[in-house]
Amino acid sequence: MDSASIYYLGVTLFLFIVFAAIVARTYRKAHQAKGEEPKFRMMDDDEPKKKDRPE
Amino acid sequence: MNQQDGYADDIVKGFVIWSMVWGLVAVLLGVFISFQIAFPQLNFPPYLTYGRLRPIHTNAGIFGWGIGSFMAFFIYITQRLTRRSLWSPGLAKAQLWLFNVVIALAAVTLAMGMNRSKEYAELEWPVATLVVVLWVIFSVNIVMTIVKRREEQMYISLWYILATLVGVAVLYLVNNAAIPVSLTKSYSAYAGANDANVQWWYGHNAVAMVLTTPPLAIFYYFLPKATGVPIYSHRMSVVAFWSLIFMYLWTGAHHLLWAPVPDWVQTLAMGFSVMLIAPSWAAVFNGYFSMNGQWHQMRENYLVKFLIFGITFYGMQTLQGPSQSIRTFSAFIHFTDWVPGHVHMGTLGWVSLVLFAAIYYTVPRIYHTEVYSIPMANMHFWLVLTGQLIFSITMWIAGVQQAAMLNATNPDGSLHYSFIETLAELYPYWYMRAAGGVIYLAGLLLFLYNIYKTITGGKPQAAVQPA
Numbered sequence: 368m369d370s371a372s373i374y375y376l377g378v379t380l381f382l383f384i385v386f387a388a389i390v391a392r393t394y395r396k397a398h399q400a401k402g403e404e405p406k407f408r409m410m411d412d413d414e415p416k417k418k419d420r421p422e
Numbered sequence: 423m424n425q426q427d428g429y430a431d432d433i434v435k436g437f438v439i440w441s442m443v444w445g446l447v448a449v450l451l452g453v454f455i456s457f458q459i460a461f462p463q464l465n466f467p468p469y470l471t472y473g474r475l476r477p478i479h480t481n482a483g484i485f486g487w488g489i490g491s492f493m494a495f496f497i498y499i500t501q502r503l504t505r506r507s508l509w510s511p512g513l514a515k516a517q518l519w520l521f522n523v524v525i526a527l528a529a530v531t532l533a534m535g536m537n538r539s540k541e542y543a544e545l546e547w548p549v550a551t552l553v554v555v556l557w558v559i560f561s562v563n564i565v566m567t568i569v570k571r572r573e574e575q576m577y578i579s580l581w582y583i584l585a586t587l588v589g590v591a592v593l594y595l596v597n598n599a600a601i602p603v604s605l606t607k608s609y610s611a612y613a614g615a616n617d618a619n620v621q622w623w624y625g626h627n628a629v630a631m632v633l634t635t636p637p638l639a640i641f642y643y644f645l646p647k648a649t650g651v652p653i654y655s656h657r658m659s660v661v662a663f664w665s666l667i668f669m670y671l672w673t674g675a676h677h678l679l680w681a682p683v684p685d686w687v688q689t690l691a692m693g694f695s696v697m698l699i700a701p702s703w704a705a706v707f708n709g710y711f712s713m714n715g716q717w718h719q720m721r722e723n724y725l726v727k728f729l730i731f732g733i734t735f736y737g738m739q740t741l742q743g744p745s746q747s748i749r750t751f752s753a754f755i756h757f758t759d760w761v762p763g764h765v766h767m768g769t770l771g772w773v774s775l776v777l778f779a780a781i782y783y784t785v786p787r788i789y790h791t792e793v794y795s796i797p798m799a800n801m802h803f804w805l806v807l808t809g810q811l812i813f814s815i816t817m818w819i820a821g822v823q824q825a826a827m828l829n830a831t832n833p834d835g836s837l838h839y840s841f842i843e844t845l846a847e848l849y850p851y852w853y854m855r856a857a858g859g860v861i862y863l864a865g866l867l868l869f870l871y872n873i874y875k876t877i878t879g880g881k882p883q884a885a886v887q888p889a
């Protein structure tokens with residue numbers, strides 16, 4: 368294995384760990400309701416709503 | 423703009439209309455070049471030859487019809503999912519102008535024979551530079567709208583939209599790196615096998631970032647809108663998104679199997695291509711599971727028919743693609759007509775079916791009319807489905823036959839057929855493909871007429887008719 372392949376493999380492994388962390392975060396129990404919230408909120412987006420504004 | 427505090431939908435109208443114009447150009451040219459293959463006497467040098475017209479067909483299809491409508495729907499969707507009107511409608515207007523100028527310039531320069539000889543990256547550097555400006559304008563507008571969003575969490579479509587903006591920018595800049603020698607000629611910054619490797623890293627990720635992530639963004643938005651029921655799992659869509667992004671960028675070398683690029687690069691591409699089945703099918707399952715209890719809508723709601731058939735073709739495409747990425751299978755079908763069969767299940771099936779649904783959904787809403795004719799939309803569906811299936815299936819059969827002929831050897835090991843002999847056997851399939859193209863074109867014309875009548879407000883539908 369030359370250094371280029373080791374580098375390639377290293378980057379791949381790093382990205383895989385990032386991906387695994389995303390999966391763990393997305394599927395943790397505490398996140399369940401929040402993680403599914405956007406699919407309900409998007410059903411009603413026909414106009415920008417006053418109550419949605421942060422100010 | 424529609425209204426001060428509302429969404430900027432006028433600009434969406436412009437992109438929808440122009441994308442349909444370029445879509446018609448792409449399909450007309452596609453049908454014409456399919457006749458040129460079947461009847462070579464239809465080639466009229468220098469401008470009306472297959473060699474000149476084919477890249478105009480692919481550019482008009484992928485960039486004119488595809489990117490044009492993605493621009494429309496990214497603007498439409500982003501505003502709604504962020505509950506913000508577009509950051510700068512003025513910039514979007516400039517973008518529409520530039521978009522049309524670029525596509526027209528692409529058509530003219532390609533017809534004149536100015537071509538970098540890189541597939542899907544044919545445009546010479548002055549036009550390619552304009553593409554970069556166009557993409558920057560577009561990206562800034564969408565990203566700023568997302569940054570200023572009034573929704574805390576981003577719905578999955580926004581993730582796919584962001585991936586498209588970033589992905590296309592990186593791919594296009596890297597693969598278009600070139601040294602200009604005149605206004606109309608440049609040389610790639612890379613040489614030999616490296617050039618091929620960069621080209622197909624770009625080429626396959628154009629499939630990812632142009633023919634996969636944008637239609638997925640659109641599918642995830644319009645399926646629940648069409649059915650009235652949310653998608654099955656948002657978290658599954660998020661995980662599938664990240665794994666798709668993680669995997670796609672390594673797969674380009676599956677276009678170069680058995681070529682003089684390092685063996686490990688080919689193996690890596692093969693491995694990641696097979697792994698891609700998982701995220702791709704996660705989207706397919708998410709679509710199917712979203713239909714739980716709603717399957718009757720396949721009969722009653724023409725939008726759902728377009729969307730579910732679209733995602734089904736995506737599913738087929740992402741099983742066929744990984745098979746093609748395996749060395750032995752690739753050795754068999756590469757350089758045969760199998761590949762256009764694959765391509766057109768993706769472009770005419772997956773991408774276009776989803777876009778048709780999105781246009782049928784949005785046009786009546788932004789023009790405040792009703793769809794002119796639902797029976798006509800149904801007829802459109804069956805015509806394009808039939809045309810596309812004739813195209814793909816005949817090309818798969820032609821590909822297998824040609825592959826078998828190319829692989830046939832004599833007892834002494836020499837080839838049994840010359841390449842030209844394999845081509846001569848393909849004429850019947852080419853006639854059928856051209857016929858399939860005509861059927862698809864008929865469906866497209868019906869669609870355009872229906873949308874034209876919808877826009878001009880002709881004969882509104884009865885309010886009781888299903889969506």
Ligand code: HEM
Pocket residue numbers: 541629633634673676677695696698699702736739740741742743744745746747752755756757761764765767768769772773
């Ligand atoms: C898991 C997903 C996919 C994989 C692994 C895959 C794999 C492949 C492979 C290996 C080829 C090259 C065939 C050859 O020349 O030997 C190819 C060609 C192609 N695929 Fe797919 N495919 C996938 C999905 C898609 C999708 C969704 C589309 C959407 C339209 C698509 C469009 C294309 C196009 C346009 C080409 C032709 C490239 C050329 O000009 O040579 N693919 N694909």
